[in-house]
Amino acid sequence: QVQLKETGPDLVQLTQTLSITCTVSGFSLTTYNVHWVRQPPGKGLEWMGAMWNGGGTDYNSAFKSRLSISRDTSKSQVFLKMNSLQTDDTAKYFCARLGNNYGYWYFDFWGPGTMVTVSS
Amino acid sequence: DTVLTQSPALAVSPGERVTISCRASESVSTGMHWYQQKPGQQPKLLIYGASNLESGVPARFSGSGSGTDFTLTIDPVEADDTATYFCQQSWNEYTFGAGTKLELK
Numbered sequence: 003q004v005q006l007k008e009t010g011p012d013l014v015q016l017t018q019t020l021s022i023t024c025t026v027s028g029f030s031l032t033t034y035n036v037h038w039v040r041q042p043p044g045k046g047l048e049w050m051g052a053m054w055n056g057g058g059t060d061y062n063s064a065f066k067s068r069l070s071i072s073r074d075t076s077k078s079q080v081f082l083k084m085n086s087l088q089t090d091d092t093a094k095y096f097c098a099r100l101g102n103n104y105g106y107w108y109f110d111f112w113g114p115g116t117m118v119t120v121s122s
Numbered sequence: 123d124t125v126l127t128q129s130p131a132l133a134v135s136p137g138e139r140v141t142i143s144c145r146a147s148e149s150v151s152t153g154m155h156w157y158q159q160k161p162g163q164q165p166k167l168l169i170y171g172a173s174n175l176e177s178g179v180p181a182r183f184s185g186s187g188s189g190t191d192f193t194l195t196i197d198p199v200e201a202d203d204t205a206t207y208f209c210q211q212s213w214n215e216y217t218f219g220a221g222t223k224l225e226l227k
Contacts, residue, residue, distance in 0.1 A: 037216070047165065047208060049216040062215070096164055106171035107212045108155040112164035 004028035006036070006097050006113035014087050016122045024080040024097030024113060031055065031073055035100040036080045037109065038071065040093040048093075052100070053080045087120045094118075124148055126209050126219035133225045139197035142222045144209035146190045153213035156185055156194045159221070160205045168207075169194060201226055 010022035024036060031053070038050040051061040051071050059071045070083045080097060094115040101110030125147040134140045144154065152172040157165035167176045169185035172192060184195045196203055204226050209219040 039218075046220040047210070047218040049218070098165075101167075101170075104171055104174065106153060106155070106174070108167060108170040109157075109165070109210070110167050110170075110176070112166075114164055 004099065004111045006099060006111060008095060008097055008113045008116040010095065010116045010118060012117065013119050013121055014091075016087065016089065016120060018087055019083060019085040020087055020091070020118060022082045022095050022097075022116060022118070024082070026078045026080070026097075026099070029099065031075045031078060031080065036073075037098050037100055038080075038082050039096045039098055039109070039112075041096070041115070042090070042093040050082070050095075089120050089122060092118065092120045124150060124211055124214045124217050126211060126217055128207075128209060128219040128222045130220070131223040131225065133227050134199050135227045136201055137198045139195065140199050140224065142194040142196075142207050142224070144187075144192045144194070144219050146192070146211060148214070149189045150211040150213035152188050153211055154185075154187065154192045155210045155212065156183075157208045157210060158203075158205045159208060165208060196224075199224075199226065 005027045007025050014020050035054050037052045041047050053071050073080045094117045096115040097113045098109040099111040127145045154172045156169040159165045168183050173185045186193050206221040206223045208221045
């Protein structure tokens, strides 16, 4: 049974660094890609970046050099780290598995998300 | 970036047919997918590749389109379908529409 679960702080201070862990089960990180998506309160979804099954990463240019994604395959965990947090980084952060069928790539399983508030 | 435009909200009566549209700023071929999100929950995949129904999703949901214009249809609508529906493309990186909030009368 495929599951993803995000764990992280509820509150982060302005300009500090956010660290969130996505722990997965039911599949291998060396077989599937895991992505990060965030959603500010009452707003839409924003793709942040990806950890590829081969160990590479890809980032949304909107986050420039603030964002870093890594993994520990032995623990089935993917990590998001983002620095220089601002109040508009307040959002629910999701990790999601990238599925594939018929040559299409889509997010087939999502974690419940973790809400992070950036406080001044 | 490929921008996806959705109408913000719709209201329909149970039993009716509803179509939710999504327009892309450039062609995404059939690399369009649809998700349902209820308040406080994560998105749930409904349709992938414009028209392929995800396993376990009721056949009341269907998708169509290619290029820049796509449609999600729910027929008939049930009370449990109250949610926000997002389109998402994976042809040019990954972007989401702003969502269409579906309310039942």
